[in-house]
Amino acid sequence: MKYTDRQVHVPLCSVSTTSSLVNKTGTWKSAQPLFIDRVSPCNQQCPAGEDITGYMYLVGQGRYEEAWRLIMEENPFPAIMGRVCFHTCEERCNRTEHDDAVSIHMVERFIGDYGLANSLRITVPGPERKERVAIVGAGPAGLTAAYHLRKMGNGVSIFDSNQKPGGMMRYGIPSYRLPKEVLDGEISRLDEMGVEFKIAVKVGKDVTWDSLDNEFEAVFMGIGAWEETSLGIEGLNKKGIYNALEFLEDINLGKEPKIGKRIAVIGGGNSAIDCARVSRRLGAEATIVYRRSEAEMPAHTEEIEMAREEGVRFLFLASPKAIYGEETVAGVKLEKMALGEMDDSGRRRPVPTGETFDIDCDGMITAIGEATRVGDLPPFTSHRGGVVEADRMGQTTHLRFFAGGDIIDIPHTVTHAIGSGKRAAVAIDRFLRGIENDKDSPDQFTWGESGTINLAWLKGTSLFCRRNPSLEVVDYTDMNPFYFDCLPGVKTKRIPVDERLKGFQEVSEPFSEEEVISEARRCFNCGSCTECGNCCIFCPENSIKRDPDGYGYVADMDFCKGCGICVNECPRGAMTMKLME
Template identity: 40%
Template sequence: MDKPFAITLDVGSSLANHTGSWRTTRPVYVDRLPPCNNACPAGENIQGWLFHAESGDYEKAWRELVKNNPMPSIMGRVCYHPCESSCNRGKLDDTVNIHVVERFLGDEALRRGWKVETAPDSGKHVLVIGAGPSGLSAAYHLRLLGHAVTIHEAGPMTGGMMRFGIPQYRLPRDVLDAEVKRIEDMGVTIKLNHKVEDVQAAMKEGGFDAVFLAVGAHLAKRAYIPAGDANKILDAVSVLHSMEGEEKPLLGRRVVVYGGGNTAIDVARTARRLGAEESIVVYRRTREKMPAHDFEVEEALQEGVMMKWLSTIKEAGETSFTVEKMELDENGFPQPTGEMETIEADSLVLALGQDVDLSLLDNVPGLEIQDGMVQVGRTMMTACPGVFAGGDMVPSERTVTVAIGHGKKAARNIDAWLRGAKLEAPVKHELATFDKLNTWYYTDAPKTVQPVLDIIRRQSTFDEVMGGLDEHNALFEARRCLSCGNCFECDNCYGVCPDNAVIKLGPGKRFQFNYDYCKGCGICVAECPCGAIKTESETI
């Protein structure tokens, strides 16, 4: 006699156990784009290297990091970290302190002497003009791909605006030099005090196969201010540049800085450290409209820098400056009021922006220049074949991070161009938004705060203001990452599935669904902490 269907011992043969036949929707594992990765101008796989850092494998984390960014010790100090502004954890408690973990990894690499391997020589030679962040990044990535690289730098030192535009209290020079040395050790040739007057001639003379233009914005913009000969009016670029020499600028006891960007704040803070009793920033709009980053403004205020909002300088006398008060119209633009006041000061520093010297491009055929910037296409190549450009030379936000991203993008496109190939941009995944997360599973973990130098030393020395993390708190901070949109093998889906339809594939291999048994209930989707599972129609 046949056994009753309900008590058959061959469970796998029972149609009743193939509950997948009831399903109208199915769960699917996905990799969504973490918002930190999406926001990084350098294109770092932030979540990827944080994953290795939180397991304590710092070298593996660093190696993942430097696939995209060759100078993490620098970037961890000077990047304005838009990744953190986009971090989903900020909606839960506080953002992950990404840039501080990056700095820790960079410093650890310098301490331990970690190096990178380059591909076999390609036989191609690329000229890079400018040893700033964009040029150094391009050289690094070109060497990774096996190309010979020579950098021609007009100045006496490497680093570009990282050295001549960022004060030592934000970026110690030993850190900058060590990061550059690693790039040189890869085989990059850097020729200092070697200004290129003619790009075409330089390429022909050196037998280069391509060129990347990475000249920084070192020319200060000026403003017409009626002044007598006795007035001391300087520009911010010259002041910061002279800080790298033996003779420091003589700014006097009272210093006025005219401008509202990060450079203006840097000069005002530098003046305090040089002994100025009063350092005053004059800006024509309000603090809310100021382009300088708020945390830099706050640090400057802590150090005794004074701010004069809604003001513009009209005239300079021998020992004073006439300032006109402004007011914002309904569109937020400053308008003169006719109300004047006098500020006593020994010097005025103009921090009104910078331009790039493009005279070296006079003989480059077909080049398109608009508003003092070189126009490039999607591949970073100009209208002249084999001539690429990035950083301050092209239309973009002028930050170290953007410049490093340009260098990487240009290098990969130069590599493709040299091989006669076309570099296809990877398809972006769907963004991992906060509503995709199940934050109930994450424990409370307060953000790790960086140590800060005491105010007295900040006002009198150029010691680094912000300290770094040690191995203990760097590990803690890395573990605050929510791994938005990407499976980190927490086993939640495996544990909550009522049909045992989730198959574990082993460490590092994640999971897969057995659709014979999955009935599409969606519990795994609802209970996935990081939003790495979605539901799709069974007809797809």
């Protein structure tokens, strides 16, 4: 006899013989669970619109090539970005409220390097369409616009007045932050994609803007900000005085600028830090002179920290008044400043006190900000003081002209430039295809206030499964932190200071594969399903099952009573309750 045998013909007592599956308890509910894909805070604030949670998921499983391809959907330069981006994503990481932020940039750098080491390539069909787009300026914005337009099937020609493409990435960033072979490796991929490079051609001089306007269906301007703001004091023509852009350009071209042994660097931004750190590498003493205090410095804290490690001195609340010396610099007269009211940037304004003092130096670098050379802009674009007027997507008042990078009103960083190049590429593609921006606007796919577009969401073709995408942002309170152990993050290692000062060797060391995997696995993957199985295990109705057609789970609405346990127990906020009508 079998113990399961319920076929009792003459039961001694009442015996249940029917499965409860006939009892459709799903009719009881007033709210139903929904699997959604929310935007994580890191993704939301990424100016380049990368799907960070997506590639962390793939890296955690060792799927490096897929991770690389996922980044390449949005950003053509992961190896560059992993090095030079100031990773504001890590400041927004939900993990900071748990233990330490995930070291996103180091994972990205590893993936970028993996792509370079394995010569991964993006294949694109030949130009499908006869329309051609001109890109002026081969900096991060222009190259990104070219990359995306080429992937969208447009023919692209890129003009640049310098001898090599890269813009500020090549001529502005010292190689201890971004080695040149990484830059060359990432840019060479564009060459192979069929982007036509017209190098050492200055638009406005060798080619006229009008001829571009006539020859091309659309033009993207990403000419950057190459004019150093003048300090506005006398004696700036003395020997030993450089401006930051000239100085860094000379360094990046391998020239040895003739500076002294004691350098005063004027300014508080990242260029000032770069100049001071380069000066240290040239064997000079460097002092950064900034008119506000450290808290107001626009330079990134990590950069300031590394400059300090390398022996850069800081002099705050001081502003240059006069330069001593006959032909060469022999000192600077500084005025003491005090902090006053808040200004428009939300920082306290420096107020002169009238009190002066002198510092001794035999070289000076001014790094107080860069602006666009107004003369380089086409005559028909409207701009205000070198900032080109453009809409959210980069379209200027001259409709076939689009702008991006440092010439529009965005922060002057590589990452923002990449984001603006991508936005403009989307806008140009839509412009060429005659899609009006009002209808079906890409706004609905933008993340955050910066208007970042994630193309995979826009097209619905992410390599990482994204079902039911929503623009809601997940914060720590939407997660169930119980399911995550507290694990300290892997710290970035830097080479010793004496090694650094010997030359232009890269300062931060790469993570090992184990470290990268452990960091990627620390990622909460906020807002996206990783098939952890909690919803399924905790469902008292047994109504959540694996999706037979693919990724994730489905809830059987015939039996779901709408208790919402699955939503509460989802570790990463990838579910929500929806009230039923």
